Amino acid sequence: MGRKSPCLKPTLVTILTFVALYAFFNTFLTPINPNPLSFESSSNSPFSILSSSSSSFNSPPPxxxxxxxxxxxxxxxxxxxxxxxxxxxxxxxxxxxxxxxxxxxxxxxxxxxxxxxxxxxxxxxxxxxxxxxxxxxxxxxxxxxxxxxxxxxIRPVSGVNVNSNVGGSVYSxxxxxxxxxxxxxxxxxxxxxxxxxxxxxxxxxxxxxxxxxxxxxxxxxxxxxxxxxxxxxxxxxxxxLPYSHRINPFIGEIGVEGRNSLLFFMGNRYRKEGGKVRDLLFQVLESEEDVIIKHGAQSRESRRMATQGMHSSKFCLHPAGDTPSACRLFDAIVSLCIPVIVSDQIELPFEDAIDYKKIAIFVDSDTAVKPGHLTKMLRKIRTEKILEYQQELKEVKRYFEYDDPNGTVNEIWRQVTLKLPLVKLMINRDKRLVRRELNEPDCSCLCSNKTGARPTF
Amino acid sequence: MGRKSPCLKPTLVTILTFVALYAFFNTFLTPINPNPLSFESSSNSPFSILSSSSSSFNSPPPxxxxxxxxxxxxxxxxxxxxxxxxxxxxxxxxxxxxxxxxxxxxxxxxxxxxxxxxxxxxxxxxxxxxxxxxxxxxxxxxxxxxxxxxxxxIRPVSGVNVNSNVGGSVYSxxxxxxxxxxxxxxxxxxxxxxxxxxxxxxxxxxxxxxxxxxxxxxxxxxxxxxxxxxxxxxxxxxxxLPYSHRINPFIGEIGVEGRNSLLFFMGNRYRKEGGKVRDLLFQVLESEEDVIIKHGAQSRESRRMATQGMHSSKFCLHPAGDTPSACRLFDAIVSLCIPVIVSDQIELPFEDAIDYKKIAIFVDSDTAVKPGHLTKMLRKIRTEKILEYQQELKEVKRYFEYDDPNGTVNEIWRQVTLKLPLVKLMINRDKRLVRRELNEPDCSCLCSNKTGARPTF
Structure with missing residues (x-):
């Protein structure tokens, strides 16, 4: 302190001033993440850095x-x-x-x-x-x-047929x-x-x-x-889109302590179409000791019971409903209860970003309803493997949280933005297409050439 | 100058030092275009700027x-x-x-x-x-x-059948x-x-x-x-992809001076499939006074003649060849010769980015071969409209220049990057798809619902 000079050389001040000015221009007059500069202007910049992520210069506008x-x-x-x-x-x-x-x-x-x-x-x-x-x-x-x-x-207003489109104040x-x-x-x-x-x-x-x-x-x-x-x-x-989960997320750490039941399911036993598998699953599973499988409809009480069940089971069954998807899958994910998906036609949200094989087990319907098969298969899965699944579930959880600022909503918009090039293509193409007599619709497709894969995990 | 103080107050130095240090961290320890910061970290930044281009924080990595x-x-x-x-x-x-x-x-x-x-x-x-x-x-x-x-x-090596896969040194x-x-x-x-x-x-x-x-x-x-x-x-x-154009680009300005012929075509008169329209077009066009339509094969001399023809015509005919596309279209574009496309099945490069209706005229094959129809239609197009087309051609020309640093090559790669989300989706989806017996292939399609559009321009 005693050696501190009360008077600094102007040279140092000049340097500091220059750096400060550069800082000012660079920091406060440039947005944090500048919009794509053109190839020319960026390469002419006196401070341009040839970074490996140069591609971002060509990134599309929002x-x-x-x-x-x-x-x-x-x-x-x-x-x-x-x-x-x-x-x-x-x-x-x-x-x-x-x-x-x-x-x-x-x-x-x-x-x-x-x-x-x-x-x-x-x-x-x-x-x-x-x-x-x-x-x-x-x-x-x-x-x-x-x-x-x-x-x-919910109940017809007396004297008015709610199914009618005519009823004055009745919503149609x-x-x-x-x-x-x-x-x-x-x-x-x-x-x-x-x-x-x-x-x-x-x-x-x-x-x-x-x-x-x-x-x-x-x-x-x-x-x-x-x-x-x-x-x-x-x-x-x-x-x-994912459904909004209806039960509370599991807040604790990954682990099998406190998850004493092997497999959990609660929901409607009888469904149409692909959902017919449910009754068959009930038949093969309801006598198993460490499996909880219950018939139940949506209610506050059943949600409480489902929460308890999903938070205390290692695996959660997700059979098809009237259509291939159901909110139960997303309840299972936020419960860190490994989904066992028995729904042959299911499509899954954000599958470009999420490898569902890492967070869920897929079993085709025919295999799943073989007596004893499902539980035998699940009991064989070692604890380390269960922890791996849980860890992955934890990592992707945010994709299924609509109230997470970096969650479902942003991801849905991201998916929508990915459609834009094809939307623009179809708009431009439709404008110039000439009248054609075609034997089949004019479609561009992406086809899975998978002739069939054994259910694995 | 006389009032310049030889000695600055330490407070100013401290401020400058602080700003310089901040500048140093901000400027030199951050890449010009930082990779996506997480939502949390960016909003906690003491100098975060809420810009309207905030979306770039979510932009995908290269x-x-x-x-x-x-x-x-x-x-x-x-x-x-x-x-x-x-x-x-x-x-x-x-x-x-x-x-x-x-x-x-x-x-x-x-x-x-x-x-x-x-x-x-x-x-x-x-x-x-x-x-x-x-x-x-x-x-x-x-x-x-x-x-x-x-x-x-090009010619069989004597004694060796080039069509044979056996011939030792012959390329197969x-x-x-x-x-x-x-x-x-x-x-x-x-x-x-x-x-x-x-x-x-x-x-x-x-x-x-x-x-x-x-x-x-x-x-x-x-x-x-x-x-x-x-x-x-x-x-x-x-x-x-566009073909590489084989004739030299037109360097001059837009305009109709020097473009005295109405319509130009040079190429093979006889083609298979959709290209059969060529012979019919020859029949209806070859007697027209301001139309140049010539039968000719690829050669240095024919390229010279095509260059001259395309640089001195207002419109350039692009009929289907053996397949719907041909390099002639791209020759026409770089010649600023407005393409007249008679190829009902054609698909065009980069159509999400390029509105081809602005640079070309589409005529369905049936209409194009009606005697007198095509020339009558083209003659009706006013000079201002021709200049508009030419201006648009000039603006999209770079997309068809393989040697432009911001041309075809970059655009092809951009198109490839757009496929990545679907590629990832198909990879993940195929991994977990269960064996299914389907009546039809498992395809996701984008279909044009256009039942037919009158050729317009």
């Missing part, structure tokens, strides 16, 4: 999404109708929509995506919301189509679908590109079913393709 | 490509065989491959891509070459498959294809993912035809789908 300002009845109005049907004392429309609560259900992605788009601060999102449709790459249609399916009163999902299309088909941006650049959410397998052929050019956000034909939806054009 | 070190005979060896067959005095193998010249031809993309990948400085490319296959997202197989098709001697493309597959099928990275992550170039419609079913999982770089079935190739899985 995908711009326009949120349609739909008439209120298609968004908040659906929630209000739902609530009003269950509690007629509620006064609607509510004054402050921020008090409006979307009901807890497995198809709530429509609410999460809408809420995300109207947020002020969308920092970290893979898409940018634009307010001018002229700027948009894609158009999001935020109709709450899944809630609309169940917005009717079909009328809503028709009304949405009437509104949309008037929009210039809908007409401009035949809907290729429009995004619809229809997470419930029956959502938008009346108008699906009119929107099939669009990107559909769905749970599976169980009720959709090949020309309506596909892995190439559309996005598979 | 796509990493491994270039197979194929036995020499599949790359430089093909060029040598080709040259040797034409000039037996050449001594091969050459000592210095940098002297080896790939022959000028329309299928030279295989040479350009290979040369690009082995370049030291790949700055500005949408992909990064990795030297360890473990790091790779995609694997490039650089066999010169198109040149291999024509590497045989079919043997090369078989030999490539034998080599590849031994590679662990080929076996690992059933070839989904492999990239092949087969620009000539006949290239790799013998083994196409063994490589069809891969990304194929092709000119069109004329000789490929739907389960072998598609717009979704593969990439359409």
């Amino acid at each position: 995908v711009k999404v326009y949120l349609y300002d739909l008439p209120r009845k298609f968004t908040y109005g659906v929630v209000e109708s739902y609530l009003k049907a269950r509690d007629p004392s509620i006064s609607i429309p509510v004054d402050d929509v921020s008090n409006l609560k979307y009901p807890g259900n497995q198809h709530s992605a429509e609410w999460w995506l809408f809420s995300d788009l109207i947020k002020e601060d969308r920092y970290g999102s893979p898409i940018v919301r634009v307010l001018d449709p002229e700027d948009a790459d894609l158009f999001y249609v935020p109709f709450f189509s899944s809630l609309s399916l169940v917005a009717n009163p 999902d079909e009328e809503m679908q028709q009304s949405l299309m009437e509104w949309l088909e008037e929009q210039i941006y809908w007409k401009r590109n035949n809907g290729w650049d429009h995004v619809f959410i229809c997470q419930d397998p029956n959502a938008l079913y009346k108008v699906i052929d009119r929107i099939k050019n669009g990107i559909l956000l769905v749970s599976d393709f169980g009720r959709l034909t090949r020309d309506q939806a596909s892995l190439v054009k559309d996005v598979i | 796509v990493k490509v491994y270039l197979y070190d194929l036995p020499r005979k599949f790359t430089y060896g093909v060029v040598e065989s080709y040259l040797k067959a034409r000039d037996p005095s050449i001594s091969i193998p050459v000592d210095d491959v940098s002297n080896l010249k790939y022959p000028g031809n329309q299928h030279s993309a295989e040479w350009w891509l290979f040369s690009d990948l082995i370049k030291e400085d790949r700055y500005g490319s949408p992909i990064v070459r990795v030297l360890d296959p473990e790091d790779a997202d995609l694997f490039y197989v650089p066999f010169f498959s198109s040149l291999s098709l024509v590497a045989n001697p 493309d079919e043997e090369m294809q078989q030999s490539l597959m034998e080599w590849l099928e031994e590679q662990i990275y080929w076996k690992r993912n059933n070839g989904w992550d492999h990239v092949f170039i087969c620009q000539d419609p006949n290239a790799l035809y013998k083994v196409i079913d063994r490589i069809k999982n891969g990304i194929l770089l092709v000119s069109d789908f004329g000789r490929l079935t739907r389960d072998q190739a598609s717009l979704v899985k593969d990439v359409i």
